[in-house]
Amino acid sequence: MNRVFTIFGGTGDLTFRKLLPALYNMSLSGQLAAEDRILIIGRRDYSNAAYRVLVQDWVNRFARLPYHEADFSRFASQIDYLRMDFTDPAQYAVLAERYHVLGDAAHIFYLAVAPRFFRVIAEGLSHIPAARAGKLVLEKPFGEDLASAKALNRELEAIFGAERIYRIDHYLGKEMVRNIQTIRFSNPLFTDSWNARQIEFIQISALEDVGVETRGGYYDASGALKDMVQNHLFQLLSIVAMERPAHFSGADMHAEQLRVLRSLRPAGREPIADTLVLGQYDGYRAEPQVAPDSQTETYAALRLFVDNDRWRNMPFYIRTGKKAGKREMEVAVVFRSPAPGVPRNVLIIKIQPTEGVYLKFNIKKPGDTEEMAEAKMDFCQNCVLEYRINTPEAYERLLGACMRGERFWFAQWDQIEAGWDYIESLKALAAQDGAALYPYEPGMPGPAQADALLAQFGHHWYAPEDA
Known part of the structure; x- marks a missing residue:
């Protein structure tokens, strides 16, 4: 089964400097299969082609492995961009339709956003059948204090289950x-x-x-x-x-x-x-x-x-x-x-x-x-x-571990x-x-x-x- 890697916050520094260069390295090393897809979620208005051009310079500058046009072209063909306001629950219907078009897949959701958005994204994904069995990757900090961290943890585990939440510490x-x-x-x-x-x-x-x-x-x-x-x-x-x-x-x-x-x-x-x-x-x-x-x-x-x-x-x-x-x-x-x-x-x-x-x-x-x-x-x-x-x-290693289910x-x-x-x-x-x-x-x-x-x-x- 192919994998769909969805990045919320796809126009931020973390995505450009770390996540996409790491995925490019994984593509060259064979950890990212040709049939795997990378779906970028952002609020800005990009076409697939425009976003791929934007990504090119970041991958060239920050990837560990040598950059070659042919390698990047193959990698970029796996990237799709979806303009979406992830704070609007109604827009998750659009995301659900995109997943339907992509067909059966193993889903990984990377929340490269501020912690205050974790809850709303998880709630939105909970209404998408294809997403319910996916893995959720969270950036730190996890919560703003102990009380908010406990509440957030209860809510996320209720939706995804404890074993499918990956709290990344690079x-x-x-x-x-x-x-x-x-x-x-x-x-x-x-x-x-x-x-x-x-x-x-x-x-x-x-x-x-x-x-x-x-x-x-x-x-x-x-x-x-x-x-x-x-x-x-x-x-x-x-x-x-x-x-x-x-x-x-x-x-x-x-x-x-x-x-x-x-x-x-x-x-x-x-x-x-x-x-x-x-x-x-x-x-x-x-x-x-x-x-x-x-x-x-x-x-x-x-x-x-x-x-x-x-x-x-x-x-x-x-x-x-x-x-x-x-x-x-x-x-x-x-x-x-x-x-x-x-x-x-x-x-x-x-x-x-x-x-x-x-x-x-x-x-x-x-x-x-x-x-x-x-x-x-x-x-x-x-x-x-x-x-x-x-x-x-670090991100390359941890993304690979998540894909393999290694905690x-x-x-x-x-x-x-x-x-x-x-x-x-x-x-x-x-x-x-x-x-x-x-x-x-x-x-x-x-x-x-x-x-x-x-x-x-x-x-x-x-x-x-x-x-």
């Missing part, structure tokens, strides 16, 4: 995120020392060099805690900290990730000043669609604890921020010093833009001396042409619920305690108070250049 499709398990569980060097007895602290950094750009309206109602920490970074934390699953497959892995999130030390057990630093870059309030008196954080640093036997009393530091002077996503594992004055070993898993592994360890200096020196090994995976060409992009690397509702629960408690405590919103200059990696948060415990933020 960070989970990144090559080095998926590599964390191999690095940790396939190397005794790390497997036997992956605990609080051997590790002094772990930090997760997700910094961006850009500001909110065209997303001011969305971002000002969200902020760094909701936009990044509650989903992307908590997912990453759960992968770094989880126990070895019985099988590296969906249910077992999800269960171990959930145990981590449910083991987070409740917000409030530590003073809020020792737990959270919030910042806002200078100039944020002048960004388009941002309130001139906005108190929304564009930066957040957290000090967390996972209260289980493996990690008890060892801090996890998380930071994320916009206009931080660099684009960087890394996990730094800082091992305990074996003796006073002996430098710590450091393992850094580099996720983006560089993909690779950095390791710092101690050796003896050459010559007739017992003095120590630090050796540094730095492996860049995406610097190797063969690896770069053969490594699927392995998608966020599950109970994980999302646990993340929302923690972040809402933390935000409530911060508001109660009058936590400050610290300014920072664009180009700086956050406010100075984030450095002080670690410094008071004898730690600092690590990066390969200074580790």
Whole structure:
């Protein structure tokens, strides 16, 4: 049976920069069959031909695999455009007729739209017989808070069923995120020392060099805690900290990730000043669609604890921020010093833009001396042409998994619920305690108070250049 891939929000940046280039790659690699169809839903007035011309430049610029006119022509012939106001229930009759013309097919619906539209689209699809057995792919954030997320989840599961909802978190499709398990569980060097007895602290950094750009309206109602920490970074934390699953497959892995999130030390057990630093870059309030008196954080640093036997009393530091002077996503594992004055070993898993592994360890200096020196090994995976060409992009990998019905690397509702629960408690405590919103200059990696948060415990933020 052929597949019909319907994208709601087909004239937005996500579709142009990520989804269609990913589908083009999948077409070239044979994952998208010639008989599969891509149906684009948008409000603008395009013919099929005009939309295909529009898409051409985006695919040429952003596709991973080489662009060739003949390849694109074959791919573009699978794309149809339907002008439709998806907020108007009456217009779903037009969509139903289009599906009737396409015949029997397996349907995948990708909601590349703001979360406030999830409910109305799902309700509209529920009245189309051909759509009821389809899969629903949702972009984050899932809900605006815990209460709205719960209500939305109940409604979507009532229409599609829990097993046909795919909550996409593109960070989970990144090559080095998926590599964390191999690095940790396939190397005794790390497997036997992956605990609080051997590790002094772990930090997760997700910094961006850009500001909110065209997303001011969305971002000002969200902020760094909701936009990044509650989903992307908590997912990453759960992968770094989880126990070895019985099988590296969906249910077992999800269960171990959930145990981590449910083991987070409740917000409030530590003073809020020792737990959270919030910042806002200078100039944020002048960004388009941002309130001139906005108190929304564009930066957040957290000090967390996972209260289980493996990690008890060892801090996890998380930071994320916009206009931080660099684009960087890394996990730094800082091992305990074996003796006073002996430098710590450091393992850094580099996720983006560089993909690779950095390791710092101690050796003896050459010559007739017992003095120590630090050796540094730095492996860049995406610097190797063969690896770069053969490594699927995150959306490409996750779209393929959805098509195959693999739920392995998608966020599950109970994980999302646990993340929302923690972040809402933390935000409530911060508001109660009058936590400050610290300014920072664009180009700086956050406010100075984030450095002080670690410094008071004898730690600092690590990066390969200074580790």
